[in-house]
Amino acid sequence: MSTTPGGTSGPDTGERSAVGQAPPGFDFGAYLEAARLRVEAALDGALGPERPESLRQAMRYSLLAGGKRLRPILCLAACELAGGDGDRALPTAVALEMIHTMSLIHDDLPAMDDDDLRRGRPTNHKVYGEANAILAGDALLTRAFEMVALRSPDIPAERLLRVVGELSLASGAPGLVGGQVVDLECEGKDVDLDTLEYIHLHKTGALLRACVITGAMIAGAPDDLLTALRTYARGIGLAFQIIDDILDVTASSEVLGKTAGKDLTADKTTYPKLLGLEASRQRAEDLVAEAKAALAPFAAEGRAAPLLALADYITSRDR
Amino acid sequence: MSTTPGGTSGPDTGERSAVGQAPPGFDFGAYLEAARLRVEAALDGALGPERPESLRQAMRYSLLAGGKRLRPILCLAACELAGGDGDRALPTAVALEMIHTMSLIHDDLPAMDDDDLRRGRPTNHKVYGEANAILAGDALLTRAFEMVALRSPDIPAERLLRVVGELSLASGAPGLVGGQVVDLECEGKDVDLDTLEYIHLHKTGALLRACVITGAMIAGAPDDLLTALRTYARGIGLAFQIIDDILDVTASSEVLGKTAGKDLTADKTTYPKLLGLEASRQRAEDLVAEAKAALAPFAAEGRAAPLLALADYITSRDR
Numbered sequence: 001m002s003t004t005p006g007g008t009s010g011p012d013t014g015e016r017s018a019v020g021q022a023p024p025g026f027d028f029g030a031y032l033e034a035a036r037l038r039v040e041a042a043l044d045g046a047l048g049p050e051r052p053e054s055l056r057q058a059m060r061y062s063l064l065a066g067g068k069r070l071r072p073i074l075c076l077a078a079c080e081l082a083g084g085d086g087d088r089a090l091p092t093a094v095a096l097e098m099i100h101t102m103s104l105i106h107d108d109l110p111a112m113d114d115d116d117l118r119r120g121r122p123t124n125h126k127v128y129g130e131a132n133a134i135l136a137g138d139a140l141l142t143r144a145f146e147m148v149a150l151r152s153p154d155i156p157a158e159r160l161l162r163v164v165g166e167l168s169l170a171s172g173a174p175g176l177v178g179g180q181v182v183d184l185e186c187e188g189k190d191v192d193l194d195t196l197e198y199i200h201l202h203k204t205g206a207l208l209r210a211c212v213i214t215g216a217m218i219a220g221a222p223d224d225l226l227t228a229l230r231t232y233a234r235g236i237g238l239a240f241q242i243i244d245d246i247l248d249v250t251a252s253s254e255v256l257g258k259t260a261g262k263d264l265t266a267d268k269t270t271y272p273k274l275l276g277l278e279a280s281r282q283r284a285e286d287l288v289a290e291a292k293a294a295l296a297p298f299a300a301e302g303r304a305a306p307l308l309a310l311a312d313y314i315t316s317r318d319r
Numbered sequence: 320m321s322t323t324p325g326g327t328s329g330p331d332t333g334e335r336s337a338v339g340q341a342p343p344g345f346d347f348g349a350y351l352e353a354a355r356l357r358v359e360a361a362l363d364g365a366l367g368p369e370r371p372e373s374l375r376q377a378m379r380y381s382l383l384a385g386g387k388r389l390r391p392i393l394c395l396a397a398c399e400l401a402g403g404d405g406d407r408a409l410p411t412a413v414a415l416e417m418i419h420t421m422s423l424i425h426d427d428l429p430a431m432d433d434d435d436l437r438r439g440r441p442t443n444h445k446v447y448g449e450a451n452a453i454l455a456g457d458a459l460l461t462r463a464f465e466m467v468a469l470r471s472p473d474i475p476a477e478r479l480l481r482v483v484g485e486l487s488l489a490s491g492a493p494g495l496v497g498g499q500v501v502d503l504e505c506e507g508k509d510v511d512l513d514t515l516e517y518i519h520l521h522k523t524g525a526l527l528r529a530c531v532i533t534g535a536m537i538a539g540a541p542d543d544l545l546t547a548l549r550t551y552a553r554g555i556g557l558a559f560q561i562i563d564d565i566l567d568v569t570a571s572s573e574v575l576g577k578t579a580g581k582d583l584t585a586d587k588t589t590y591p592k593l594l595g596l597e598a599s600r601q602r603a604e605d606l607v608a609e610a611k612a613a614l615a616p617f618a619a620e621g622r623a624a625p626l627l628a629l630a631d632y633i634t635s636r637d638r
Contacts, residue, residue: 142491172461
């Protein structure tokens with residue numbers, strides 16, 4: 001499967017401190033680390049004493065496996081951009097990471113991508129067996145909805161219900177699942193640009209969109225901000241995938257942390273293959289610029305600084 | 320896996336028209352058939368033109384595979400008992416059947432119960448492959464939440480959010496998934512009565528409870544009715560399992576529609592094994608009586624007639 005934002009191949013915090021149009025005083029590295037710690041603490045508290053204990057272990061193993069936590073951080077940042085208190089979006093941020101984790105556990109199964117390693121550790125089914133891995137994924141998916149419906153105090157029901165709706169669309173047939181099915185069907189086939197973008201926009205893009213939309217919904221954001229955030233999420237999601245494809249062609253394995261050229265070897269359709277290297281680079285730049293421009297009307301008093309910096313961060317890579 | 324309510328081994332409509340305390344004028348057979356047709360129509364309309372088409376087919380194959388639709392009918396009947404219009408509970412009723420279907424698809428997988436047949440047809444993974452079966456299940460689970468959050472018009476958000484909460488608890492680690500994990504862990508082991516009841520109360524009981532609770536929630540039922548419905552659901556759910564166990568010991572294969580004595584052969588713990596045949600029968604009767612008694616305070620003007628009749632119907636079997 002493709003590398004996704006927040007995977008192991010991105011840069012470490014601060015390695016390239018690109019802050020876009022963020023104000024000079026904004027310390028993105030510190031913001032990112034503080035947000036990550038808030039998310040980790042919330043994730044740690046989101047799983048109770050499940051019965052049986054083995055189910056809890058299988059859920060925790062993948063949910064608390066580290067990573068940059070970019071999805072939940074996008075959610076908090078969007079909530080704050082919309083004038084909300086990020087802490088009130090924490091249960092939803094946790095829900096988003098649970099859905100992401102579920103998709104990784106199920107994608108790694110022998111019947112799907114058959115991966116033995118994830119973030120340098122054995123995948124869930126290698127440790128707990130296939131049955132428990134499938135069920136741990138199912139349990140994380142349902143817990144995500146529980147986080148929003150039953151563990152999000154003091155937020156109007158109308159807003160939470162909209163969040164539930166957005167999460168269901170992002171994780172089901174119209175989002176994640178649809179993208180994964182098309183991706184599996186296209187294995188070993190030549191696909192056109194429309195199909196390639198369909199896969200990315202659904203397999204990774206839908207959940208990224210849900211991250212910023214739900215965060216803003218928690219804060220009661222107006223429709224024009226939600227529209228801008230959709231453009232933002234589309235831009236950074238596609239740009240990330242394009243850059244990932246470019247790196248696979250150009251970077252050395254050492255820098256990338258995975259076998260370079262793997263996509264070419266697997267005869268996988270990539271942006272460079274369809275558009276050429278230079279046009280792919282240009283397209284990624286355009287998308288990031290579009291993403292950031294969409295937020296410009298909402299950037300007063302530096303409130304968009306985290307999302308602007310995140311746009312550069314997510315799409316920046318050593319090359 | 321155990322036979323669950325609504326599976327192929329129950330009696331046909333009207334075969335035993337036990338109506339409990341229902342008023343003499345109540346035609347249960349007609350009620351059941353009319354409700355089933357409403358549910359079938361709603362199920363048929365709940366899946367849109369998914370992309371890819373193969374995903375839609377895999378979802379439809381199992382969702383529209385027939386069956387008695389007892390779970391959605393319980394939901395409609397509970398909504399009506401609480402004074403609501405059953406049609407307003409239809410999206411939630413559909414959601415419940417989607418969750419039930421998802422659990423069957425995932426339970427049948429090679430990594431779990433490895434079943435090739437379900438209701439006389441090849442199981443989902445035999446037709447569409449394991450990857451698509453896992454993903455079709457995931458898509459049905461998320462669509463269930465979409466049905467409640469985005470496809471339930473004109474119901475207060477507070478009520479729908481409570482429904483989402485109830486569904487998430489019933490289908491996740493505190494419900495279905497937890498029960499299935501314990502069941503898998505107990506395979507081939509002697510278990511005590513507490514564990515046996517834990518499995519039944521979670522693997523099948525939690526969703527039955529959600530059926531009546533969410534139907535009543537849609538109608539804005541007061542807490543005392545919700546409490547009564549929990550007792551009702553617990554009673555019919557456990558009684559069904561006990562009777563299923565009894566039949567497995569006593570009935571001929573022909574009547575039962577499956578290989579009689581299969582549980583004994585598989586050295587599976589059953590109620591007759593733990594309690595003896597006579598005490599098991601008594602316990603089932605007591606549970607059905609408890610279930611019906613719980614509804615007595617709400618039975619004025621025959622409004623409880625469908626649920627009372629359903630209690631007898633679900634737990635009645637040829638023997």
